[in-house]
Amino acid sequence: MPGRVEYEPASVKDLLAEMKDTAELLIDLSYSAVLHGSPAIAEEVLELEERMDVLQLRARMSLLMAARNPEDAETLAPVLGIIGAAEKVSDASGDIAKVVLEEVGVPDAIRGALPEAVERLVRAELAPDSDYAGRTLADINLETETGVRVIAVRRGGDWIPNPDAETTLEADDVLLLRGPEESVGGVSETASGEPYTPSEPVDPDIADLERAVDSLVLMKNMSELAVDLAYGSVLFNSDDIAEEVVELEAEVDALKARFEAWTLRAAADVEDPVSLRGLVQIANATEVISDAAVEISEGVLRGLDTHVVVREAVEESDEVIVRVQVTERGDLDGTTLGDADVKTETGMRVIAVRRPDGEADAADGLDTGGDDAWVIQPGPDTALHAGDVLLTKGTRAGAERLRALAGEDRG
Template identity: 40%
Template structure:
């Protein structure tokens, strides 16, 4: 039987936990593939059971909470969002099952995953380094390096999604995720040499190379789509919702292109079983993007989003912010590369609004100007740092 006493007490808390758990599952699933860890993959599958229980409670709570037609319509929108989060978790669980079923992934795929926009690294805490013996909440790692710890291994045991009270000790193996420019600051805290830059990919790419790079792009787009979907709901923005719809259509085209390249590569690959994993990876990225589409469908069908949804986003582990770049601020006139927001604040920029124009997934060369609105996701202390950078420097 479902134990209500052990679950969140209201719909808001259920949705907060569903959002947090589904995002953690995606991070851990890709980490399991990257580091070939069946332990992490098993944790993803276990978390899927948690999501099933949360969805069950969301359904029960929505039924109990709707007394009038208007309330039922709002509840139906929130329930659709909950089901979208559960679909994301299903996709993450399927990614983990690739590893647990011993479906092979080409080495090129693992080498390419660190080229994604948000990278995952594994590092050991050495005796005497700046992280040895500290509590995560005391160092604000994400807002100072841009990297957030998603798992810690101590001996044979893993701690997933550690909270701010978790301590770090010598010998711990940490999995950290964040923007590429956050790798250096984290390695300096660890007291180890920074990794050398990868050689640039040659111009002449074979079909397998193209397929691998396309999967990395599909991963980036699927994660962007989820971030934009929650942003669209938070600000009740049809413009952002339509961008998610477009990303979903683009994902369908990319998957068809990938299948063609994989079939072409099969003519020249000795062990074609390695190609199965690529097809699975593309299917899961597509499923995550489709889940984001189902979330914004609430907006596209003009279903009312109750004010409680803003609290859900603002109280989850990763919040979404909209901050204006003021005249005379540190960021005004700087490119994203010059500002290095990922390393300085830990916030990931999803979009920039300039007048009536949106710049989605802005590249490092994009310059910020006064009046721009930055849409970013990250931790609350990172939001405070970003706010400070957007204010006039003489304030």
Template identity: 55%
Template sequence: MNMFDGEPTPVRIKYEPTNVKDVLVEMKDTAELLIDLAYSAVLHRNKDLATEVLRLEARMDVLEMRAQMAIMMAARSPDDAEQLVPVMGIVSAADMISDAAGDIAKIVLDDIGLPEAMRAVIPEATETLVQGAVSEDSSYAGRTLKNIDLESVTGVRVIAIRRDDEWILNPGPRTRIKTGDVLFLRGPEIGIPDVYETITGRAYDRPEVDTPDIEDLERAVNTILHMKNLSEFAVDLAYSSVLFNSEGLAEEVRNIEVEVDALESRFEAWTLQAAADAPAPVALRGLIHLGRATEVISDAAVDISDGVIRDIGVHPVIQMAVEESDEIITRIEVEPGSDLDGASVVAGVPDTDVTMSIIAIRRPADGWILVGDADATIHSGDVLIAKGTRTAADGFTDLSIA
């Protein structure tokens, strides 16, 4: 990939027969990784991660064009065109997410300015995402991920690999690490330094964290992090609503988008109030950029699920992706007196015999609670979003009924 002024140079794309399903899966995986990398680049002031975002953004542009060409070739009748509209919407929304992630990365690359408070509010339990190139003398070079057994030993996992201009988005046990590979690592802060040094041969430079001293700024930063978490969740939920043709999940995506809009309004007010007390108000520009990009991501999630809401139906190409899925996401409402009413949830795992993992809870009084961020107790009236096998989902639904 050629680079000019830090950004990839556009390449010419020619039509070639493409499996639309495979492209959609790749676009989905790329969009999710883009969100992850972009926010990590901002939170940790990491220009290397920000540069990788621009590489992935260029890759997404190529995927979008290939998908559009394939969809245009597939439309041979009005009925085909009607069914392909939601597929085109998914493609367009993934590109929206890609562009928003690129805008977030440019906050770091262009030194637009961000308050140090951004890093101070990162929870200690939050996993860290870093990248590093495999050195020639690394003990990991030439070995498979199964052989290294990294996650079991350190808690750190390889979420993606860039090999020259190619990407491996979901590396598996048989994936072999090569010298020069750029590994993207996610795991607890305590496990990162040793793994990073083993991979790169260099010591890990742990970022320093300052404490915010402006109350309105702290509120603004906490709000933008909540918006980020909700937007990421909305994208996951939107793809699931399409893959499983679930109007209930699609409605929840719309609910989240409304909540993100409301949060953005409060976020902008607190940011402007903080500017009056900040010693360098220009450093808050990046926060405004971040808020706008985050809101765009939640809008894209709505676009992904729009075909489900409009009851256009699921195109066969999406149905094929469903058939390959090992897990499903389900939405249930807890009835008073049911087995789930009063059950505790620790790290997403409910105290039941059913092996479902709860991702989030929507509570009438509190809005969305992302369970991965905190333990919780389930109450009647809660709407639960959970992930697991189809069999487990059926049993989980039964537990919600009194």
């Protein structure tokens, strides 16, 4: 039974920041639970969902206390929308996790959609006698030594998302580890003292089912990106980024239609069609997440003034999310992200590439069936062409350097 939540003075800005981190972590964990068939990670999703429920109630209470006149109500309305959308993301993530916990049924083929080089997400409870107990992440130097990151820590009922180098790991902490298969198991064993058993690879043997699962995984990637960009559009009051969220939501809708067609065709060849029910539940929840992303950015799309709590968050943030278009005048046209060395030259990380009215490169394989082609999580081999829209994260100075490299400022 959920406990009573009482009003206590709190910074709405801080609550919104924690809700953002929590929503993004929920999405990541829920899909990882399904893709890796992990009930332990699914349980963490439900724990985190309860935390989100408390955060959204506290945020609503603080906003109600802040509204004193019609002008306040007008500027606070979009913030309430952000809170409601974050709750939808949380509930949808819980629905995805329940596919594992309630054994709704999902074909083993879903694990076959994981690329061979994909990073694994593992849950480990820190043993008191572990070499990591009582040490900071900087002291352990885990990511440099092993390539494994601690993406979150649960300490009793409290969460530490995105722990930094000064975070000290304590006995009985629940660590959520992400890294390559060849090293994440060893880190898990060192942390927990328990043997790590990797999941067995699965080769899908039904072509239509494989296509359905591929569509679902792409929906997942695009929905995650939409939520990330939605928060960015609000934090930086960016019409351009908000419009990209709308584009992504439309692409997810197109992918869902494709997913449904492939799933219905696969049902004729699957021994037990009911086993596909979990896929349908995941697809429905994924669509909810992309719809919620649009709701997060709705205030920006409607031209409503950014509330002071959001402006304060922007002023304190060193990171920006910007949309940059490659032009024929720039140095990026006809090259790749790796050849142009974009990250080193500008400090900006390209998180997605949209090709208006284009086709995805065969290597990317991300033509969604919509009007545009998308490359989610592009790598060094991703080719760039005039007209491509780059969605990037980094510093304001880095954004200007990237615009110059793309030729946006060369008339």
